[in-house]
Amino acid sequence: MSLPALGLTGLPAFNADTLCDDLAGQGWSVCRLADADMLGALAQEAETLWQDCEMTAAGIGRGEDHELVRQVRRDKTRWLDGSSPAQTAYFAFAEALRREVNYRLMLGLFAFEAHYAVYEPGGFYKRHLDSFRGARNRVLSSVLYLNRDWDAADGGHLRIYAPDSDQVLDEVRPEFGTLAVFLSEDIPHEVIPARRERFSIAGWHRCNDRGLAPALQTRALPIA
Numbered sequence: 001m002s003l004p005a006l007g008l009t010g011l012p013a014f015n016a017d018t019l020c021d022d023l024a025g026q027g028w029s030v031c032r033l034a035d036a037d038m039l040g041a042l043a044q045e046a047e048t049l050w051q052d053c054e055m056t057a058a059g060i061g062r063g064e065d066h067e068l069v070r071q072v073r074r075d076k077t078r079w080l081d082g083s084s085p086a087q088t089a090y091f092a093f094a095e096a097l098r099r100e101v102n103y104r105l106m107l108g109l110f111a112f113e114a115h116y117a118v119y120e121p122g123g124f125y126k127r128h129l130d131s132f133r134g135a136r137n138r139v140l141s142s143v144l145y146l147n148r149d150w151d152a153a154d155g156g157h158l159r160i161y162a163p164d165s166d167q168v169l170d171e172v173r174p175e176f177g178t179l180a181v182f183l184s185e186d187i188p189h190e191v192i193p194a195r196r197e198r199f200s201i202a203g204w205h206r207c208n209d210r211g212l213a214p215a216l217q218t219r220a221l222p223i224a
């Protein structure tokens with residue numbers, strides 16, 4: 001699929017000090033990105049991919065039982081591969097985030113992978129961690145939400161839990177331009193059932209490039 005030339009200018013700014021202070025202090029951070037061409041272009045692309053049936057049911061590992069997966073998660077996804085101006089912009093944004101976080105927190109972030117996701121009505125993702133403790137592959141998770149006018153009654157919140165407990169630390173409304181970042185090995189989280197289509201980009205900065213998303217395995221990554 002192709003997008004018309006968008007002339008994407010400028011990446012959304014974020015407050016790196018606040019974001020990194022939050023990460024260091026509590027392991028997660030939520031902010032609202034100022035609107036920029038990139039956000040609208042990503043939202044448009046996500047919706048088009050979904051309408052064109054280019055997103056497929058997500059898995060939770062290799063070769064597992066389809067029914068088991070459906071008990072855990074009900075989203076459809078598609079890996080970003082940098083093939084549109086919107087995706088190129090998002091990789092550039094992720095690179096800016098990587099540099100700021102490495103500079104301040106020395107997390108050794110190296111490579112980045114991300115997929116579009118849609119949760120159709122009833123879609124959810126049960127409580128999980130994005131990386132097994134000690135695996136040190138996915139280090140920083142980020143989710144950018146692409147839904148305009150998301151009402152609290154639309155559900156689909158990202159529920160953030162305290163490590164090793166059932167205490168809910170935050171419920172993030174998946175509103176257009178909201179970015180949630182958290183430490184992949186430490187912060188359990190879940191997506192509660194959505195009542196309307198819920199679009200997002202889930203991404204992971206890794207400390208290596210092993211096991212990268214299939215869409216990126218044969219591509220050079222935008223690492224400076």
Ligand SMILES: O=C(O)CCC(=O)C(=O)O
Binds near residue numbers: 189191
């Ligand atoms: O979309 C969200 O809010 C979180 C998605 C998620 O946890 C994941 O894809 O691993």
Ligand SMILES: [Fe+2]
Binds near residue numbers: 128129130189
């Ligand atoms: Fe997750």
